[in-house]
Amino acid sequence: MREFSEAYLERTREGMWDDSRQALAPLALDSRERVLDVGCGTGELSRVLVAESAGEVVGCDADRELLEFAGEHVPVIAGDALRLPFPDDSFDLVVCQALLINLPDPAAALAEFARVSTDLVAAVEPDNGAVEVDSSVPTEERLESRARRAYLEGIGTDVTLGADAREAFSEAGLDVLETRRYDHERTIEPPYGEAALTIAQRKATGAGLADDRETMLEGAMDDEEYDALRSEWRAMGRDVIEQMEDRRYRRSEEIPFFVTVGRVNGPQ
Template structure:
């Protein structure tokens, strides 16, 4: 399973449910007594669940470092999604966010979720192949599409799972009740926060792209093609930095998430 830093998880999930929680309505949170957030990471979804649910919410993740952040919001337990450290029917809702896309066998995890749930299982999973980017730097969206295509072809798990999460539910014998789409909008605009400034610097140096080099080369992208992409990426990054210096840079990224809910 891929590993992510606490800062990365906090940034990508921050504010995800701030504007609308309608897509979470099938979880019937107002009626839940015990909820488990599997792969909770730093606890962004756990915090939302705890705010909406009158019962107890527990976070679970294999990374004990991430759990230190999640502990600020809910009680936490260290555990593997495929071997949850809980007895059968311990919860009436088991949910995960952006977890199944990182597992080689999503159905095996859903099957384990169903074991410890007496009622509902839910998964909030993105389709990373359908991400939309709009930028004041004309080359940015085009280069990100190019880099994303290579990454998606090289990564070992299905990070485009999205709406097809329902297939994993069916394979695990969980009856799908509903699938709702929720678009997570991340916007960068003045005044720029430290994360936005750091992201721009990483573009200008090519550091961000370099972190995915091995994965991208597992696709049909050649080493020479990667070098060409990196050079164009760095040039684009320098334009981003210049626009930021003038207060003109704008970037919007829309990531489609699909909330799949089933009954065991």
């Protein structure tokens, strides 16, 4: 399973659910007594669940360092999504966000979620193949699309799962009730915050692309193609910084997330 830093999780999930929580309506959070957030990371979704739920929310993640951050908001416990450290029927809702896309067998995880739930299981998963980028730097959209394609070809899990999570739910023995779409939009515009400046710097140095080099080379991309992409990427990053200095840089990114909800249909 991929590992993520606290800074990465905060950067990619910042502002999610601030504009609308309508896609979470099928979870009936106001009627829940005990909710488990699996793969909670630093607790971004956990905080939303606490705000919307009438009952207790518990966070669970395999990364103990991330749990230190989540623990500031909810009770937490370290545990593997495939071997949850809870007895059967411990919760009436088990939910995860951007977790299944990082697992080789999503259905196995969902079956484990169903084991500890008496009622609902829900997954909030993106389709990373349908991300849309608009930038004031002309080359940014093209290069990001190229890098994304190379990454998708090399990754070993289905990071485009999104709306197709229904199949994994059915395989896990859950009755699929509903799937709703939520579009998470991230924008960068003046005045630029520290996170935006860090992203720009990582583009200019190629550090961000370097993080995914090994994965890209697992697909159709070879070393020469990667080096050429990285060279263009760094030039694009310098253009971003130049526009930032003139307060001209603007960027928007829209990522579709799909909230799939299933009901436990009997003893697991």
